[in-house]
Amino acid sequence: MISALVNRIIPFSSVDGPGNRTVFFLQGCNFNCGYCHNPETIHACNHCGICVSVCPTGAIQLIDGKMRYRREDCCACDACLHACPRDASPKVDVMQPEQALDILQRNKPFIRGVTASGGECTLQRDFVVTLFRGAKEMGLSTLLDSNGNYDFEQDAELLSVCDGVMLDVKCADPIAHQWLTGQSNNLVLRNLAFLASIGKLEEVRTVVVPDALPNEETVRYVCKALAPYWTKSAPIGYKLICFRSLGVRETYRGLSTPTANYMEMLRQIALQAGCNKVVII
Numbered sequence: 359m360i361s362a363l364v365n366r367i368i369p370f371s372s373v374d375g376p377g378n379r380t381v382f383f384l385q386g387c388n389f390n391c392g393y394c395h396n397p398e399t400i401h402a403c404n405h406c407g408i409c410v411s412v413c414p415t416g417a418i419q420l421i422d423g424k425m426r427y428r429r430e431d432c433c434a435c436d437a438c439l440h441a442c443p444r445d446a447s448p449k450v451d452v453m454q455p456e457q458a459l460d461i462l463q464r465n466k467p468f469i470r471g472v473t474a475s476g477g478e479c480t481l482q483r484d485f486v487v488t489l490f491r492g493a494k495e496m497g498l499s500t501l502l503d504s505n506g507n508y509d510f511e512q513d514a515e516l517l518s519v520c521d522g523v524m525l526d527v528k529c530a531d532p533i534a535h536q537w538l539t540g541q542s543n544n545l546v547l548r549n550l551a552f553l554a555s556i557g558k559l560e561e562v563r564t565v566v567v568p569d570a571l572p573n574e575e576t577v578r579y580v581c582k583a584l585a586p587y588w589t590k591s592a593p594i595g596y597k598l599i600c601f602r603s604l605g606v607r608e609t610y611r612g613l614s615t616p617t618a619n620y621m622e623m624l625r626q627i628a629l630q631a632g633c634n635k636v637v638i639i
Contacts, residue, residue: 362485364453365399365477369465375501375524375560377470380462382489385450387478389505389539391528393567393613395605399477400445409438409448418448427451445607455488462493471499471521480508483516490519501560505539506546510553522560523553530579531572538571550580554587554594561595566624568601568614577624581631593635598624600639 363385368374374381387400394400407420417431418438425448438448462472472493474486479502490500503524510517527550528543529535535543553559562580566573577598584594598621603611621638628636 359454360484360488361452361454362458362482363402364451364458365396365447365449367461369461370468371473374473374475374503375471375499375522377499378468379471379473379501380465380469381473381475382458382479384474384476384479384482384485385447386481387476387505388481388507389478389541390445391539392610393538393565393601393606395602396477397445397605397607398439398442398447403442403446403448403450404444406443408443409441412437412441453485455485455492458485458489459492459496462489462496462498466496466498469498471501473501473503473524475503478505478507480504480516483508483513487516487519490516494519506543506549507541508549509545510549510558517556517558520558522558523549524561524563525550525553525559526563526565527576527580528565529571530576534571547579547583550583554584557592559584559587559594561597563597563599565599565601566616566621568616568620570613573616573624574627577627578631581628581633585632588632588634594633595635595637596628596633597637597639598628 365383365385368381371379371381385399386402390400403425405423405425410418410420415431415433417428419426427448479486493500499521500519501522501524502520505526529538532543564576588594600616600621601613602615625636625638
């Protein structure tokens with residue numbers, strides 16, 4: 359039976375793709391980004407029980423060696439997340455696609471589509487395919503928010519039910535990318551060109567960290583790779599994201615937030631390279 363670990367669901371979001379969308383954040387990621395703003399989504403809970411004693415409402419219990427979470431008792435203080443030694447969360451639901459589709463059916467009058475995010479949603483690929491297939495039957499659009507460390511070229515079935523991918527290109531330089539994420543960016547950069555070439559690249563996202571990453575080099579690389587595919591009728595969006603320390607693990611809070619002038623300079627680089635849809639957030 360297909361199921362997925364769901365960290366949280368946002369019923370109505372206007373920032374995870376075009377229009378109002380329901381967003382499923384799936385648990386687990388194959389990157390370990392130093393600047394991750396949701397580090398509790400990286401690993402799955404190993405049922406160690408360390409977080410039980412810090413929960414002020416008893417919403418988390420260890421029963422027969424398994425964590426049990428009662429959402430209705432949770433006060434959302436996140437003490438359990440801060441106590442976890444391995445960047446995981448006990449506040450996760452095991453969900454089958456049919457349950458997710460029931461949520462979409464209830465939200466359908468108010469949304470344009472569904473977005474699968476994470477963590478890294480492609481790690482639970484079968485759930486996403488089934489969810490997206492059902493969403494398409496409802497007339498909803500379907501988007502993936504992915505770190506790009508997945509071989510999309512080899513998965514025609516997933517692409518057939520996915521309208522587009524919002525792709526994180528964290529860093530073009532392979533050494534800096536390895537330092538930041540713990541993984542190679544070879545597949546990410548291949549996907550950048552491939553998804554653009556087949557019209558499945560909805561948006562590219564780059565988090566800007568001054569003095570730590572070669573941000574200008576990354577922006578130029580992305581623009582050069584996408585230049586053959588940019589059109590006025592169907593532009594590929596490029597979102598430049600300011601690094602902020604909110605939610606980041608304490609070890610990485612010393613990273614700098616870019617100034618407005620620096621972000622504007624990067625936006626001008628993209629505009630001059632031909633990107634006609636650049637957003638700073």
